Amino acid sequence: MKYKREISVGIVAIISFFLLFFGFNFLKGVNIFSPTNAYHGRFDHLHGLEEQAAVYIRGHKVGHVNAIDYDFTQDSAFVVDISIEKDITLPQGTSMSLISDGLLGGTVIELVMPAPGSANDAPMIAHDSFLPTTYVPGLVESLQGELMAHVNQAVTDVDSLVVQLQSQLEGDHLHAALENVDKVSYDLTAVSEEVKHLMAHQVPGLVRNADSAIAHINTITADLQEADLAATIARVDTAVDGFNALLTDVRSPEGTLGQLIYNPYLYQHIDATVLSADSLLVDLKAHPKRYVHFSLFGKKDK
Numbered sequence: 001m002k003y004k005r006e007i008s009v010g011i012v013a014i015i016s017f018f019l020l021f022f023g024f025n026f027l028k029g030v031n032i033f034s035p036t037n038a039y040h041g042r043f044d045h046l047h048g049l050e051e052q053a054a055v056y057i058r059g060h061k062v063g064h065v066n067a068i069d070y071d072f073t074q075d076s077a078f079v080v081d082i083s084i085e086k087d088i089t090l091p092q093g094t095s096m097s098l099i100s101d102g103l104l105g106g107t108v109i110e111l112v113m114p115a116p117g118s119a120n121d122a123p124m125i126a127h128d129s130f131l132p133t134t135y136v137p138g139l140v141e142s143l144q145g146e147l148m149a150h151v152n153q154a155v156t157d158v159d160s161l162v163v164q165l166q167s168q169l170e171g172d173h174l175h176a177a178l179e180n181v182d183k184v185s186y187d188l189t190a191v192s193e194e195v196k197h198l199m200a201h202q203v204p205g206l207v208r209n210a211d212s213a214i215a216h217i218n219t220i221t222a223d224l225q226e227a228d229l230a231a232t233i234a235r236v237d238t239a240v241d242g243f244n245a246l247l248t249d250v251r252s253p254e255g256t257l258g259q260l261i262y263n264p265y266l267y268q269h270i271d272a273t274v275l276s277a278d279s280l281l282v283d284l285k286a287h288p289k290r291y292v293h294f295s296l297f298g299k300k301d302k
Helices: 004-027 139-170 173-226 229-251 256-262 264-286
Strands: 036-043 054-057 060-070 078-085 095-100 107-112 133-135
Touching (some): 036 095, 036 133, 054 078, 078 107
Parallel strands (some): 054 107
Antiparallel strands (some): 036 078, 095 107
C-alpha cells in the first residue's frame, strides 16, 4: 500500500501517546478508567497546592485535583476542582481542607466528613457542588509560629537587657563599681602583705615554741612512764585504809575517840572536873593563905 508506512507510524504514535498518558496518570495515582464525581472549593490561598495533588478521606486516597482556576478580582481567588471515586458519597457537613502531606510531601486535600452517627440521616451533597473550605497549618508552620513567638520574646528581653546595660554604663554605677573593685583589690593586697610578714617573722617562733612544748610533754610522759606508779598507788591505798580505820574508830561508840564523842557520862565527868578546877582557882585567888603558908618566924595563922 502506498500509505502503509505512514499509517503504521501514526498508529504507533497514537499508542505511544496513550501509553504515555496512561503511564503518567498511573504514576500520579489517577485511574482514567474509573468513573469519578466532581466537587469544587474556593480558597483565598493555595499554600502550595498543585494540580493532580491527592485527595484523602481519613488518610485514604480517594481522588485527585483536576484543575485549579483563579480570579484575582475575588477574595477567594482560587477555585479547586477535585475528582473522587464515584461510589463515595459525601453527606452534608463535609468540608474540603488544605493540609500538609509531611515535611516534603507538599499540600493535599483532606475531605473532612461529619461523625458517622450524625451523618446517617443527613442528605448527600450533589455532584459538582461547592464544599466549604478550611486550612490546617502544617507542622513546619506551627513550629515557625511558636518559634517566632519565642524569638520575638527573646529579642525583646535582649533589647531590654541592652537598654539596662547602656543605662548602667552611662551612669555612675560602673565607675562606683570599679572604685569598689579597686578598693577590694587594695585591701586584698594589704592582707596578703600582712600574711607574708606573719609567715616570715611570727610563724617560725610559734613553730619553735610548739616544738619546745611538745618536747616537754614528751619528757613528762617519759617520766611518768618511768615512775613507779604501782608502788605510789599502793602507798596511797595504805594511807586511805588507815584513814578509814581512824574514821571507823571515831564513829564507833566502843572506841577511845568514840567514847569521848558518844559517852555522856565521860563528858559530864570532864565538865564536872573543869567546874571543880574553876572553883578551886577562884577560891585560891580569894584565900591564898589557906593553901600557901609562909612566915619568917614559923607562926601559923589561925
